[in-house]
Amino acid sequence: MLRLLTVQRTLGTLPFMLTMQDVSKSFLGVRVLHGVSLDLDPGEVHALVGENGAGKSTLMKVLAGEYAPDEGTITLDGTVHAFTHPVQAQAAGIGLIHQEFALLPHRTVAENVFLGREPVRRGLVDRRAMEERTAALLAELDETGIAPHTQVRDLSVARQQTVEIVKALAASDVRVLVMDEPTAPLADHEVELLFALIRRLADRGIGILYISHRLREVFDLSRRITVLKDGRRVTTLTTAETTPDDVVRAMVGRELGSYYPPRAAPAEIGEPLLTTAGAGNERLAGIDLTLRAGEVTGVAGLQGSGRTSLVRALFGAAPFTRGRMTVAGRPLRPASPRQAIRGGVALVTEDRKGEGLALRQSVRDNALLVTRAVHGGGAPAGDLPGLLDRVNLRARGHDQEVQYLSGGNQQKVVIAKWLAARPRVLLFDEPTRGVDVGAKAAIHTLVRELARDGMAVLIVSSELPELIGMSDRILVMADGAPAGELPAGASEEDIMRLATRDGAGAAPEGSAA
Incomplete structure (x- = not known):
């Protein structure tokens, strides 16, 4: 599907699903976004990278309605939006997964997924309907190993993150899903589980904006990479046509190899300061x-x-x-x-x-x-x-x-x-x-x-x-x-x-x- 979209885009026959055009934002007179533009296709994973303070999270919070832009426009499926509240963005089909989970650990998966939107029958919360709908959402993502009645505190970190994603999908007909450093809390073996879930979401036509400092996963997942620096868009690169060195140069202006200072010379290595022998537990x-x-x-x-x-x-x-x-x-x-x-x-x-x-x-x-x-x-x-x-x-x-x-x-x-x-x-x-x-x-x-x-x-x-x-x-x-x-x-x-x-x-x- 993405190859066809690329051909149509080249011919100028297909608009982007999402366009953010010339978005600016200031706080207390300090401008943190300077006319940033970004676009997204259905089913695309588009990575957003840059140093801390580059404006990545601020731009995504503008998209999700947490901040109102001072200037610029947001167009989704041909409709121009001016979000002033997250509920408006959710209703339009935009979901945001924060790095810090917003789950209630002592409530069930279903209760978290439908928090504040619980189905009601005869004046009471319809728990059966809530659990059935949660199970159906999980099944759509091939996540049948999570029981809707399980308390969130009993789930692994990776499965808690799956609950966050299902919660976003349940809030509306999600067209765009923003993921802010989603692998930060995950162990190594859990990262591949998340990647598989992201690919299933993309296969359903959901566009994903993916914020990460980890270049390896950016190159594994994304079709395009947009680099921000000091609140400005530096460039947008096609992942298959670029290298980690190119991305690093765009972010910080130096080569990837300069990350690491010279190693110690043999003469600089001194006496043992810590030793163990046969130690264990x-x-x-x-x-x-x-x-x-x-x-x-x-x-x-x-x-x-x-x-x-x-x-x-x-x-x-x-x-x-x-x-x-x-x-x-x-x-x-x-x-x-x-x-x-x-x-x-x-x-x-x-x-x-x-x-x-x-x-x-x-x-x-x-x-x-x-x-x-x-x-x-x-x-x-x-x-x-x-x-x-x-x-x-x-x-x-x-x-x-x-x-x-x-x-x-x-x-x-x-x-x-x-x-x-x-x-x-x-x-x-x-x-x-x-x-x-x-x-x-x-x-x-x-x-x-x-x-x-x-x-x-x-x-x-x-x-x-x-x-x-x-x-x-x-x-x-x-x-x-x-x-x-x-x-x-x-x-x-x-x-x-x-x-x-x-x-x-x-x-x-x-x-x-």
Whole structure:
């Protein structure tokens, strides 16, 4: 169908299903969108990319009626709309799936799908009709594994996201579905399930506007890619005719290869700062590990391989129950994070909002959380400006609440929080998840600087290009145990060959990584 649409578009015989023309928007006198234009075909996945603050989410909120545009027009199926409320956009056939789910966990799937629009019979909610309609919607998407009477809290994150999509489809006859960073909360194995669902939606003729920082999935899914920068449309590219380097240049003005700073030279790698021998617990076995000053060690592996279990054990959050561990030459097998922190070990977790930050507190209070809690003060508050300068934080001031920062700047506050505690060993679990390419480059540079200053750094990442670009060597995990170690510059094929080998002689792995 898309090939036919392309031919007709070339001949000028077919209008777009959706057109946003010259859309502008200002807040408090500051213009955040400057005459942005965008169009969409039925059944097309059109990706929208750009650094944080480029205007992607603002443009989509204008489309969804959450913001009224100051200038510009929205045309859907030949009709010009001027949305001033989300209900108007929904009635016209536009659905928006936010990155943060808007579900009630203690209510059923059907109750969430029809929240505020419950069918009524004889003055009472008709639960049977509600569940039957929900089941029919799920069946249309081949999602029959979700029972309408199940409470949402009992579903996996991927299935909760499916409920969000069904909820949007139930609200109206959806023609356009906007998905804002839909894979951010998903585990690796859940991403393909979402991709299959997106393709089924496209096959039904639904146009999808897809916002993501992950270029690999953008290239896997989309037919076209529109790049925004500083509230302006830079270009729209045909995915099959472009490369990730082209997209990165349009976003930030540099080559993809410049993401990663130079690796450590052999002379820069110093003494061991953390070692383990025969360490393990109910999820890990045979952990023999050495982390050296000045070195960045990467950890790769499939979902469930033990990657996150490893860093949580080193940090004392899910402690080793056997084996030996030393930090800076002294025996330390931490039984709690507090013991690990006092021993010089810090962990930047993958869930910065849930575990790394107090979102309603200021930048200052977040940056001093660890030192106040564990050391009773630690780094003086007077050191804070230098600390935040070092992580290249962009904020209005130290009193700004971190909930209003971009994802990349939130991550920088988390890193500053740990630097204030002056660790010797710094563990990262998915350090750049959910941040844009510019912020990724800044975090990569900072990590390398910390290693050059004498820290031992360990990075867990699901993004193989990041692991390969950042690591001086790579430990590959499989089934809760080391499957092998690879030198700097190893290929993705080398990593996957070890990660997918059958069995590693480990204890059964839970759901940790």
